[in-house]
Amino acid sequence: xxNAQEHLEKAIQINPEFADAHYELALILKDxxxxxxxxxxxxxxxxxxxxxxxxxxxxxxxxxAMKDHQASQEHFLKAIDLDQNFADAHYHFGLLLAExxxxxxxxxxxxxxxxxxxxxTLAYYHLAKLLIDPEDYEKAKKNYLTAxxxxxxFADAHYxxxxxxxxxxKNDKDGTLVRKPEYDDAIHHYKQTxxxxxxxxxxxxxxxLMFKIQKKYDDARKHFEKAIExxxxxxxxxxxxxxxxxxxxxxxxxxxxTA
Amino acid sequence: xxxxxxxxxxxxxDTDKNYSEAHLQLALLYQDEKDCKNVEKxxxxxxxxxxxxxxIFDDKGEELLKKSxxxxxxxxxxxxxxxxNHCADVYYQQSKYLLNQLKIDEALNSLENSIKMxxxxxxxxxxxxxxLSSNNQIDNARFHLEKSLDIxxxxxxxxxxxxMIMVKMKDYEDAEQHFLSALDxxxxxxxxFVELAxxxxxxxxxxxxKEYYEKAKLISPDLKHSALEKIMD
Numbered sequence: 246x247x248n249a250q251e252h253l254e255k256a257i258q259i260n261p262e263f264a265d266a267h268y269e270l271a272l273i274l275k276d277x278x279x280x281x282x283x284x285x286x287x288x289x290x291x292x293x294x295x296x297x298x299x300x301x302x303x304x305x306x307x308x309x310a311m312k313d314h315q316a317s318q319e320h321f322l323k324a325i326d327l328d329q330n331f332a333d334a335h336y337h338f339g340l341l342l343a344e345x346x347x348x349x350x351x352x353x354x355x356x357x358x359x360x361x362x363x364x365x366t367l368a369y370y371h372l373a374k375l376l377i378d379p380e381d382y383e384k385a386k387k388n389y390l391t392a393x394x395x396x397x398x399f400a401d402a403h404y405x406x407x408x409x410x411x412x413x414x415k416n417d418k419d420g421t422l423v424r425k426p427e428y429d430d431a432i433h434h435y436k437q438t439x440x441x442x443x444x445x446x447x448x449x450x451x452x453x454l455m456f457k458i459q460k461k462y463d464d465a466r467k468h469f470e471k472a473i474e475x476x477x478x479x480x481x482x483x484x485x486x487x488x489x490x491x492x493x494x495x496x497x498x499x500x501x502x503t504a
Numbered sequence: 505x506x507x508x509x510x511x512x513x514x515x516x517x518d519t520d521k522n523y524s525e526a527h528l529q530l531a532l533l534y535q536d537e538k539d540c541k542n543v544e545k546x547x548x549x550x551x552x553x554x555x556x557x558x559x560i561f562d563d564k565g566e567e568l569l570k571k572s573x574x575x576x577x578x579x580x581x582x583x584x585x586x587x588x589n590h591c592a593d594v595y596y597q598q599s600k601y602l603l604n605q606l607k608i609d610e611a612l613n614s615l616e617n618s619i620k621m622x623x624x625x626x627x628x629x630x631x632x633x634x635x636l637s638s639n640n641q642i643d644n645a646r647f648h649l650e651k652s653l654d655i656x657x658x659x660x661x662x663x664x665x666x667x668m669i670m671v672k673m674k675d676y677e678d679a680e681q682h683f684l685s686a687l688d689x690x691x692x693x694x695x696x697f698v699e700l701a702x703x704x705x706x707x708x709x710x711x712x713x714k715e716y717y718e719k720a721k722l723i724s725p726d727l728k729h730s731a732l733e734k735i736m737d
Binding site: 346348377378379380478479480481483484486487488490491 | 508509512513515516517518519520523525526529571573575576579
């Protein structure tokens with residue numbers, strides 16, 4: 246038991262209605278993964294101070310960790326109700342809704358988080374990840390770019406932006422579904438990902454696929470091999486490396502035939 | 505090189521036993537090595553994996569459709585179709601292997617399954633038509649050869665075989681049209697000149713028969729066709 250915990254418990258003994266002590270103790274117990282006891286102190290905090298928005302928010306996070314999604318939603322909503330500008334509450338509520346597959350509401354809450362806190366990198370990033378409709382292609386791209394603009398060391402944002410532009414599936418101006426992959430941009434973002442995290446095997450793999458499309462076979466091979474070196478049982482990398490070798494082999498044969 | 509490829513494909517299957525693309529590539533590699541047991545094993549595994557995936561994607565798509573998530577549902581259906589297309593390719597490759605093994609009925613079955621999975625591959629429709637024709641199922645053969653041409657009108661082989669069917673059906677006018685179309689696309693199709701010459705012989709146009717046979721002989725001087733040789737004297 247930590248010193249702080251001891252003192253908080255003593256303070257509660259002296260004054261059982263000391264809301265802040267219950268709240269702080271609930272946070273410590275939550276960190277210790279003592280969820281049941283943490284829950285008890287959160288409930289007490291809210292009972293004493295029902296208007297305590299941050300307590301509702303942290304209690305909602307605890308309930309989410311305890312997989313009580315229904316109650317978690319209620320307390321996120323209560324926190325937002327008490328503080329309309331609570332960016333983190335909107336953000337975490339958005340993540341919970343996405344987990345519950347209520348994507349539209351999830352997007353709304355993540356967007357709200359970015360409206361309130363224009364430097365909320367994670368909200369931009371998660372919002373971009375939910376914008377998978379081709380109609381939202383540009384919006385998704387913009388959100389990834391904003392996340393990167395705020396934090397240029399955000400490897401995941403680079404990686405997923407790379408995947409988005411490599412796919413290039415979007416609606417044209419007249420609403421027609423088109424596929425316009427932006428390979429050079431994708432390569433740039435995969436390279437950025439790798440420069441931030443050399444062991445990002447998926448970035449190596451996807452970069453290799455881009456090089457293969459551009460017929461830069463040696464580069465493609467290098468990155469497939471790198472992906473396999475990091476994760477030896479990377480099924481798709483083994484398969485595509487084999488297909489690449491097959492293609493490289495046939496290129497050699499063709500070249501010989503032409504010569 | 506071959507060993508490297510095989511090792512890599514097998515490695516791909518180590519962690520994902522249902523990797524149908526890897527199964528197909530292995531089946532093709534074992535085919536080169538004449539290892540029939542493994543060829544059959546991997547063709548079957550590829551088909552089973554693809555069918556399983558098709559069902560998973562379709563079910564997921566249906567579920568999303570019920571939730572009115574149309575875009576996400578569409579994405580699942582597109583993935584299901586991609587798997588079906590791959591499965592169609594596996595069946596087609598399997599049919600070629602079975603034909604080499606002279607297992608005609610099984611090859612027919614594979615081609616039929618390939619068409620069920622993806623009816624828009626001209627080559628498969630053509631091969632099915634040719635095989636049905638050699639099995640004397642003329643009407644069905646004609647249907648599939650015509651399908652092949654609907655998809656790719658520039659396929660000289662389909663025109664040629666459709667011409668042959670028309671000869672069997674005694675529709676000489678249509679037969680001639682198909683032979684001529686085949687020659688438009690591939691002017692060096694010797695067999696087509698021979699068939700045209702034979703057709704002209706049937707309808708008693710000896711001079712034209714002679715002309716076509718001469719053209720065939722220009723391309724292939726060693727050609728000997730007993731009935732047509734007689735009119736050359």
